Amino acid sequence: MKVLVPVKRVIDYNVKVRVKADGSGVDLANVKMSMNPFDEIAVEEAIRLKEAGKAEEVIAVSIGVKQAQETLRTALAMGADRAILVVAADDVHTDIEPLAVAKILKAVIDEEQPGLVLCGKQAIDNDMNATGQMLSALLGWSQATFASKLDIEGDHALVTREVDGGLQTIKVKMPTIVSVDLRLNEPRYASLPNIMKAKKKPLDEKTAADYGVDVTPRLEIVKTEEPPARAAGI
Amino acid sequence: MAVLLIAEVTNGELAMDATAKALTAAKALGDVTVLAAGAHAASAGEAAAKLDGVAKVLVAEDASLGHRLAEATAALIAGLADDYEHIVAPATTDAKNVMPRVAALLDVMVISDVSGVVDGSTFERPIYAGNAVQTVKSSDAKKVVTIRTSTFDAAGEGGAASVDTVPVGDNPGLSEWVEDKVAESDRPELTSAGVVVSGGRGVGSEEDFHLIEKLADKLGAAVGASRAAVDSGYAPNDWQVGQTGKVVAPDLYIAVGISGAIQHLAGMKDSKVIVAINKDEEAPIFQVADYGLVADLFTAVPELTEKLD
Ligand SMILES: Cc1cc2nc3c(=O)[nH]c(=O)nc-3n(C[C@H](O)[C@H](O)[C@H](O)COP(=O)(O)OP(=O)(O)OC[C@H]3O[C@@H](n4cnc5c(N)ncnc54)[C@H](O)[C@@H]3O)c2cc1C
Ligand SMILES: Cc1cc2nc3c(=O)[nH]c(=O)nc-3n(C[C@H](O)[C@H](O)[C@H](O)COP(=O)(O)OP(=O)(O)OC[C@H]3O[C@@H](n4cnc5c(N)ncnc54)[C@H](O)[C@@H]3O)c2cc1C
Numbered sequence: 001m002k003v004l005v006p007v008k009r010v011i012d013y014n015v016k017v018r019v020k021a022d023g024s025g026v027d028l029a030n031v032k033m034s035m036n037p038f039d040e041i042a043v044e045e046a047i048r049l050k051e052a053g054k055a056e057e058v059i060a061v062s063i064g065v066k067q068a069q070e071t072l073r074t075a076l077a078m079g080a081d082r083a084i085l086v087v088a089a090d091d092v093h094t095d096i097e098p099l100a101v102a103k104i105l106k107a108v109i110d111e112e113q114p115g116l117v118l119c120g121k122q123a124i125d126n127d128m129n130a131t132g133q134m135l136s137a138l139l140g141w142s143q144a145t146f147a148s149k150l151d152i153e154g155d156h157a158l159v160t161r162e163v164d165g166g167l168q169t170i171k172v173k174m175p176t177i178v179s180v181d182l183r184l185n186e187p188r189y190a191s192l193p194n195i196m197k198a199k200k201k202p203l204d205e206k207t208a209a210d211y212g213v214d215v216t217p218r219l220e221i222v223k224t225e226e227p228p229a230r231a232a233g234i
Numbered sequence: 235m236a237v238l239l240i241a242e243v244t245n246g247e248l249a250m251d252a253t254a255k256a257l258t259a260a261k262a263l264g265d266v267t268v269l270a271a272g273a274h275a276a277s278a279g280e281a282a283a284k285l286d287g288v289a290k291v292l293v294a295e296d297a298s299l300g301h302r303l304a305e306a307t308a309a310l311i312a313g314l315a316d317d318y319e320h321i322v323a324p325a326t327t328d329a330k331n332v333m334p335r336v337a338a339l340l341d342v343m344v345i346s347d348v349s350g351v352v353d354g355s356t357f358e359r360p361i362y363a364g365n366a367v368q369t370v371k372s373s374d375a376k377k378v379v380t381i382r383t384s385t386f387d388a389a390g391e392g393g394a395a396s397v398d399t400v401p402v403g404d405n406p407g408l409s410e411w412v413e414d415k416v417a418e419s420d421r422p423e424l425t426s427a428g429v430v431v432s433g434g435r436g437v438g439s440e441e442d443f444h445l446i447e448k449l450a451d452k453l454g455a456a457v458g459a460s461r462a463a464v465d466s467g468y469a470p471n472d473w474q475v476g477q478t479g480k481v482v483a484p485d486l487y488i489a490v491g492i493s494g495a496i497q498h499l500a501g502m503k504d505s506k507v508i509v510a511i512n513k514d515e516e517a518p519i520f521q522v523a524d525y526g527l528v529a530d531l532f533t534a535v536p537e538l539t540e541k542l543d
Contacts, residue, residue, distance in 0.1 A: 017365040134338035142408035218343040222369040
């Protein structure tokens with residue numbers, strides 16, 4: 001079984017976000033970017049499945065600007081086997097909406113035929129929490145969101161999900177899409193030798209047009225503002 | 235313009251607070267029809283019909299809709315979508331599971347966690363853990379929206395809407411429910427409680443978390459936790475407050491042994507009054523707190539609990 005892991009390049013979670021004074025968005029020039037923390041957990045889970053003999057190949061995919069190459073190299077250094085970069089924007093301030101991301105991922109999946117997709121439950125920049133569910137709808141596959149435990153048993157998977165009231169366990173038919181929550185595992189750090197090795201692993205570069213997907217946004221950003229400040233003390 | 239509001243149904247009953255708050259947002263968009271779906275949903279439908287401003291209620295009952303399994307529920311909602319311009323739900327984990335799937339079936343974007351309705355196609359939503367608020371305008375023919383309930387007041391009762399049943403399609407058979415592990419508690423529900431007492435890593439152990447729970451029970455409060463407290467096993471996951479946990483806005487929020495990381499603040503900074511107890515006077519939580527107590531929680535919390543007698 002192949003496992004596909006979509007990874008997103010986002011502002012590092014330690015960086016204090018600065019909203020641009022003209023309301024046009026958040027300043028992303030010259031700030032530290034990293035792999036979305038949830039996606040690190042997804043990559044880790046995929047590698048563990050491979051180490052346990054339940055997966056043969058782990059493919060990381062990122063959609064966005066050319067710089068997302070770095071994010072894919074991180075996934076390769078952690079242990080993914082190969083990577084696919086789908087360039088869909090030139091400006092680092094352009095973000096691709098979950099619906100378009102899901103359409104591109106569907107096209108990649110039609111070619112690669114993975115048995116499992118492991119994605120993050122939300123990207124910490126836009127907090128949309130949507131891509132996995134949308135992809136699952138487009139494929140007509142089962143979905144298991146907010147996973148804190150995953151067991152694959154033949155043609156189905158048992159997934160424990162973090163829900164409002166506590167935990168829910170469901171059984172989903174394979175192939176499936178699992179979106180991962182923070183407590184699924186503790187992602188590893190890439191070692192220096194693995195970082196070196198990752199430079200030689202295959203990284204294919206494609207464009208959104210190669211897959212015939214229109215990435216024109218459906219949501220126009222009217223403005224982006226600072227939230228009302230909260231004054232401490234009474 | 236017609237709005238389909240997806241009621242939050244838990245074990246056959248209407249989750250009143252979440253549904254009534256999302257209703258307030260939905261009413262601003264047009265005439266509201268409520269859909270109550272589940273293995274058992276009739277009594278939830280009856281309860282929804284009494285909410286003020288509901289024009290009509292639809293009840294869909296089928297085993298495949300039990301536990302809000304995403305595939306069957308999304309197919310049902312997408313099948314009803316023709317008659318509505320907006321499909322709205324409170325941003326619970328159930329709705330976050332189902333609504334993006336509905337949107338993709340309709341080939342439209344989902345608009346998650348909306349904190350303000352500007353007009354029928356323009357919405358405000360927090361991004362970057364609430365460090366920015368984005369206003370987005372949808373060009374889609376249908377808008378699929380989840381509502382951040384902590385920013386809307388609950389609609390009142392006094393309605394008398396008609397209740398119809400709707401047919402349910404074939405079960406796609408992609409997933410089945412196995413079990414729920416839900417903690418039983420007499421405490422108020424975290425997202426709707428008037429008072430929340432939260433503990434962080436500073437509390438130090440599961441045993442000592444009882445200090446937090448005792449104080450909460452004295453105040454009739456819900457109990458919350460930071461992610462560090464949950465990850466360390468002091469508190470269950472559904473108590474987590476923050477960017478990736480629950481968003482709360484009670485009248486009073488007491489943070490005990492919590493440093494105040496932005497991911498935690500994202501879940502509680504809209505509380506009306508914030509009290510922080512932390513032994514480190516430099517802790518960032520004091521920057522948002524209305525009342526700060528620099529003290530060891532192991533003396534301050536028992537003392538406070540006792541004084542409340
Ligand atoms: C600076 C900036 C500018 C923007 N400009 C616009 C604009 O002009 N027009 C507009 O309509 N919207 C714009 N947006 C908003 C943006 O398009 C959507 O709100 C955003 O895509 C929401 O998705 P998410 O990243 O939160 O995905 P989620 O659904 O929260 O992500 C969940 C998971 O899906 C996977 N995933 C998501 N995205 C990718 C990806 N690109 N590659 C690989 N895997 C992925 C990952 O596994 C991730 O963990 C902008 C946002 C920003 C920050
Ligand atoms: C992607 C992502 C998502 C996240 N989502 C969330 C989220 O939803 N919610 C969340 O809470 N966090 C979240 N976090 C984690 C967050 O960044 C912090 O790590 C976490 O909030 C820290 O919890 P804490 O304040 O309890 O622990 P710490 O930061 O360790 O703080 C403990 C505090 O207790 C004080 N203390 C210690 N002993 C005592 C004593 N005896 N008396 C009084 N005070 C004492 C200390 O001074 C300190 O300030 C997320 C992180 C990431 C990367």
